Amino acid sequence: MTSLLRQAGMIGPLRMKNRLVMAPMGTNFSTSDGLSTERDRAYYEERAKGGVAAIVTEAMAVSEGGRAHNNSLWIYHDRFVPGLARLVEAIRRHDCLTIGQLNHRGALLRRLVLNMEPVGPSPWTNPNTGDAVRPLDKAEIVAIQKDFVAAARRLRQAGYDAVELHAANGYLFQQFLTSRINRRTDEYGGSLANRARLLLETVHRLRDALPDFPLWVRISCTEYCEDGYPIEEMVELARMLEAAGVTALDLSGGTNESPTLSRFCIQPPSMPRRTLEPHAKPITDAVGIPTIIAGRILTPEDAEAVLASGAADYVSLGRALTADAHWPRKAFGESPVPIRLCISCNVCFERLTLERDVACVTNPMLGTEFEAPEFSEPPLPRAPARQRILVLGAGVGGMEVARLAAARGHEVEVWEKAARPGGQIHLAVAAPDKEEVRPLWTWRWDQAMALGVRVRCGVEATEAAIRAFAPDHVVLATGARPRPLALPGAAPLQAWDVMLDPGLVPEGAVVAVIGGGIVGLEVAEILALRRCRITVLEATAAIAPAMARNNRTDIMIRLRAAGVAFHTRARVDRLEDGALHGAVDGAPLRLDGVTHVIAAVGALPNRDALAEVEATGLPHTLVGDANQPGDYLSVLRDAWMVGLALGLGPAAEPRENAA
DSSP, X not given: OOTTTTOXXXXXTEEESSSEXXXXXXXXXXXXXXXXXXXXXXXXXXXXXXXXXXXXXXXXXXXXXXXXXXXXXXXXXXXXXXXXHHHHHHHHTTSOEEEEEEEOOGGGOOTTTTTOOXXXXXXXXXXXXXXXXXXXXXXXXXXXXXXXXXXXXXXXXXXXXXXXXEEOBTSHHHHHHOTTTOOXXXXXXXXXXXXXXXXXXXXXXXXXXXTTSOEEEEEESOOSSTXXXXXXXXXXXXXXXXXXXOOEEEEEOOBXXXXXXXXXXXXXXXXXXXXXXXXXXXXXHHOSSXXXXXXXXXXXXXXXXXXXXXXXXXXXXXXXXXXXXXXXXXXXXXXXXXXXXXXXXXXXXXXXXXXXXXXXXSOXXXXXXXXXXXXXXXXXOOXXXXXXXXXXXXXXHHHHHHHHHHHTTOEEEEEESSSXXXXXXXXXXTSTTOGGGTHHHHHHHHHHHHTTOEEEESOOOOHHHHHHHOOSEEEEOOOEEEOOOOOTTOXXXXXXXXXXXXXXXXXXXXXXXXXXXXXXXXXXXXXXXXTOEEEEEOSSSSSSTTSOHHHHHHHHHHHHHTTOEEESSEEEEEEETTEEEEEETTEEEEETXXXXXXXXXXXXXXXXXXXXXXXXXXXXXXXXXXXXXXXXXXXXXXXXXHHHHTTTSSOOOOOTTOO
16 A cells, blocks of 8 residues: 555655655744744654654744744744754654745734734735735845845754745745736736746755755645636746756645635645645646645545655645654554544644644644653553543543553543443534544544453443442543523524434524534534525624634635525524524514524533542542533543543552452
């Protein structure tokens, strides 16, 4: 299966031990003044240890006025070199190359981030922020080009193996490349040769200054919009870059200038795997230098198919390596543990846009590699004393606790009150395009089974049953239940019930969904496929604010196309003779002909078993939604910490018969 992925290759003078490259993804792990830290070194080193041939470190701002995030890396001054040198040293320990990506965000700079001024080719408005963009004059263009050259010198001084110019995803170089934004009438606007001048002049300056330093360029094959540049221009640009001495082309897609277009850069699960393949192949066919491709390549089968298609020579893994640093080793059969798959939830990207450190729903360990490296990959260290652990609940959180406790040597049994395990995973995969969320649970289930965890379904956790089992510790991972909605004149259905059984609502029904969070949107989409007429009413000012914006934008586009109506700041008062009465922004609201009301107003902890556990007097811990309803990120982080902590504090004596 992995014959092509394992092949060594050459990118210019650089020997690649396989065909896998780590894509540049921000972390916000640096200091507030842009210095590399122990945290980002450990993060990158773990991925080098995982087996990629090369790592393209996150985009570094080349100009003092061009910072991307409050805690992103900077390289505009020599003071950043020592920390980056230590980062390169950590990566190199594992036979892995380091490529430094340089960037200037241009018009996508945000005044709210360190008061950075948006600048670009022409007057424009940043769609994300509404900030006015000031056009660059020629002297400023030359200054920025020189900033790129100076930054590349610093990379070489720090020991980097190559430099990559970020000319993709809507940033400064791409802003000049696209006639949508570039309206200049001088030598930097008009024809493709002129629009590419900023990039090509920068390439020539780099080749003159650092002739032996390998140079990669990342471009977006397509902008995914009607007035974007055509593929023919990108093919021609690729030829220009090859002629200018570029060593490799790193092929991406889309532009981060708005959530609608950004979802083509950081794709939600509705988009096909290997999404860039048809756009990349014409470019790969047109040049003689190696190409690298990104775009929802999640499994070894995806990566192998990309290479077999001839769309690119190398595969770039971004979110896949965020979810599992050891993806390559596992793909090559060098680890007994299956790959922990990315579920395309895009929480990682969302956290960066919110100026938070990167995190991963399926990988709660992400970002803590420097604190506990021994926990990064099995086998996990054994607990000081083997204990008997009872986990109540076989959902994602319960199985995470169970697998970690079992891996550390505890005797673990899981009781599930329902007839089947999985908990809320059955809700999570019920909506269209959500099947890829299932590995969040199945990966943990499979690991627990391999470790000998016993799971019993249809079990009531009574005081007597728990005493009879005689555990040393009880973990309550019993999840949540939907919050009830009392509405005069109506008997609302719960969204959870409808998601599991859409037949509860007849096709063509007129439906009011009360609650515009993630659950409200997903039940609306399920019913839209049943040709229902749907209105979503949300009490707050925002629809699904907890959802990653790329995914939220994606589902909202589909829902609006299906005719779903939305009201925020809405209040519902009663259902009377088929009319739903309430208010929106204080103005009266009346929806006629409503046949079904669906409640999607949040969740409450399910603590039905807590009194029974407390009656035993045994040590116990509430985990995940049973403690406080949240999302899968909070559930898994909670479960991870509990699973590692079991047996570390005051506990029962080790069992003599538990060998």
